[in-house]
Amino acid sequence: MFTRTSGGRRAALVLVAASTAGLALVASPASAAAPTWESLTVPTTNARVSLLPFDSQNAYARTTDQCTEECTYSPRLWQRTGTTWKQVTMPTDVQANVLAGTGPTDLWVFGSKNAYRFNHYDGTTWTPNLNPEPKNAEVLGARAAGRNSVWAVGNYRGTGTNWYPMVTHWNGSNWNTTKLTGIQGQLESVDVNSETDIWAAGYRRTSGHFQGLVMHYDGTRWTEVPVPAVSGEDTMLGEVISTGPNDVWVASGSAVSHWDGTAWTRRDTPAAVSSFAYYGGRLYAGLSGASKLVRWSGATWEAVGTPVKGQAVDQLSTTPDGTLYASSSEGGVLSEFHAYLSRLAPPTTD
Template sequence: MTKSTSLGRHTASGLAVAAATAAAVGLVASPASAAEPWESLTVPTTYASISVLPFDNKDAYAKSVPFCFDECSSSPKLWQRTGGTWKQTTPPSDAEVGVLAGTGVNDLWVFGSRYAATGSYRFNHYDGTKWTSNLNPEPKNAEVLDAEAVSRNSVWAVGNYRATDGGWHPMATHWDGSAWKTTKLTGIEGQFNALDVNSDTDIWAVGYRDKGDTTGDYQPLAMHYDGTEWREVPVPETPGQMYMLNEVISNGPNDVWIASGSKVSQGNGKTWTRHDTPASWPKFAYHNGQLYAGLYGSPKLVRWNGTAWVQDTSLTQGAQVDQLTTTPDGSLYAVHSEGNSVFWYNAFLSRLAPPTTG
């Protein structure tokens, strides 16, 4: 799940994917636009893919990856938004900007790779003024692919752990305010791609298990943490097919959504029910009690009405949604874009304000 405290693989790297037919997944007719319109915000830079880590309606961080041709550098850039104005921020010197997580402009974690002969994975912290470099206790082995902050003293991250035997294993690690403590699931070949943190005692992580039978024979992996142990939750398999989970969102331990491509399943703690989206790579977020999915393709935004996905036409710009994320005040942010990433590309940033009460 892409929340205000996490930014990782939720921003996909490809561009538009051909959509499945609406009838095949039970898409219902498009309703009128949302009562509250989307507010259009400035992006930190142009001609680049954008992903954001907002904290409120004025402050945020963002990562941009410029498009380049032939001989050029496309290293990610780091941006800070203060009072509504973007400025470029000098990233840590020992790693590329990868996954972002944090609770505010003076509490930012950057997880990235240092490209050297042996390779290493860096955990860096920024207090708004200075960087504290590589806090990863095992930089040659522990790679983070998604992260989420509960508070300044509680940050969760998942990815993979590369063992001495050359195998990759799912990994979860936790910052307790003074050190990172890592859980290595060495009995499983594979990795975690995404997590969703409701609290320190209610966490979901999803990815894949490498069955090892044939090349590309991956099966879905979902695990839940209850504050004491990680427990695998069985997910229906598709034997012989590549099926890697890349998105998860939960509304409590008995209401969880997982996705792989356009394959989407909802779990109630006992069984899983398929509710595939009409286009691929859904990015989930809750707003005003409703589950939204931003998609690559047409339609680009849908809402779950309890029985089916409903097209939402209120987000007018762009051809696909690259990221959905929420902030503690209940605002919903969308990064959406159009272009083919070769000759032209436009990114947009929009905000849907929290619902008014009273």
Template sequence: MRTTVDLEKKMIRNVGRTLRAAAVTAVVGVALAAAPANAAAPVWETLSQPVAGEGGAYILPLDAQNAFAKTRRGTCGSCRLSEKVWQKTGNAWKELTPPADASVTTLTATATDDLWAIGRKDTSTGVFRIHHYDGTRWSGNLNPDTRNLEFQAAEAVGRKSLWAVGNSRAGGRWTPVVTHWNGTSWNTTTFDQFSGDLAAIDVRAENDIWAVGHRDAGGTANDRFQALALHFDGTRWTEVPVPGTAKVSTLLQEVRSNGPDDVWVSGSVLDERGQGAPLTGAYVNHWDGTAWTRRDVPGATFAHSFAVYGGQVHVGVSGAGNLLRWTGGAWEVVGGIQPGMNGVSSLASTPDGSLYLAGSSGFDSVFGGLTYYLQRLAAPAAR
């Protein structure tokens, strides 16, 4: 099941090497296309919110009747936000109460009785926690290494299979890691050849997994942070190098695989001062099985998440129409979403082919002033 993640960027140092030679890339200037004049706007269903006044709703649908969601609220004097997790049955929401030491930064699930909540509870401790909900009870913290392992994203693919990515902080160095729970124990792979972090994972099958993030080339150059993409074939992990841009650092934050020749990644870039301000245009790359091609979205500052609907890749962004689909030659704005929406923060699809989104309009998600939306687009009619 697709996950929703808040990424904390880290300044880390690289002492590593790449696994294989860089793949060829083509940089393509892609225009935003308008939908055909005779195309009717899709009809979106607006879903009820978990609770009024709680912001930042991210939706994790299971089917037409069941879903989980996360909300958060607070002030940024200390930047400690209150996160809550909710369960939807039909049109009704109820709050679930995780253990006091739990964090719900990342949610992933395969069923109403198979939910995982992962994250860091307190920035002062730096301890990441993993808790499982079986429909009745929450587990204790299942993190196999509470001193060193940080988890940025996870995907549950079965009741006895959870994949998570992040980094290990052992020895004062951040090293990318992937860990797998088989229902009984953890198996953690540490990529010691890199210094860096993994921020997102997509599991198409147990022998077809992508993990993305960034590695650190060291020094103080503007392009010291480089995109990192890894693929697992069931036996070993291999780097699939994503070419960067001169004088620009890149941090990959999202990945979606639709097969060996159709993989999408997106992220953010750091400006030439190295302060993390985004450059104009979201960073989007497509892998066709041989090479990467830039498919950037003009006017969008961030590409938050990918989903497939009606056989087309959709991307939720901030700016530039907020929800777009790839037509094969251009990004096209998808109409019908709530007017005034200033960003689609979360996209997810369900087995029946429906598309769900979480978005907002207004001002600031921390200090208030936002109106939040959860919407559903029913599966396209069979042709």
């Protein structure tokens, strides 16, 4: 099971968005039946929700309160059993920034509170302080390939203001960290196809500018797959998804690129991508805009006929049985905030 939810720190930058002039968003073909979304209850009100679902009955979620005035950033952790949510009490040194796991009794929680903590929860008991380098190794994204194989990415703090992209792996007994010390920057997202096919994306810093960074692991070593720079643009890749070494998608805002094993091709979306997921064998992208949800037709992005509630899709995730979950929201500082959770049952036809 490869599941993930992330809400780690993102560098505070205003990115120069890629131009989408001439980008056509086509409607879904009439022969493709519009999916019907099932609405789910949210753990709490007035809070943004990130979901880590396992099946139709079990999930964890982190919520972050949306404030109209100054408030303290303090994510809360919730467990869903059936249709019921209950808040999970966390140790005082835990801050739930990133979640990963394989089921209700196997949850990893990554977050910084005075130090970078890796904590495990078995559904009853917390095992804290498993990060061997809590002063240096920060996780921003993670995926669980199994109880004894969890891959996490982020940054490793060096001397002064220097930090480097980092990958760390749980082998069932220990976390083993790889520091890419030849690069200034960090990794923000990871996708795992197998133990010999792992992709990570983020950015490098060069002379005050930011360039997309993609790394691939073949079971032996990490190798950079260079992403072409775009003149006049700073690029930070926040999302990566892959079905194999010849099919990789990355996104920085609305600037989306596809790797076919030989070259990168731009496939920009009409609004910033918040999340990717596969559903029914096809790639979906959640957007922060009027379209909200689009899917790749093989040639262009097409609008999905029945979008979820809200103004933006904040997160997409797919469970092993093929169910697609969406977390969406509307409102904000100047209006009442609402969060929604929805799901699509595995498709029978497409």
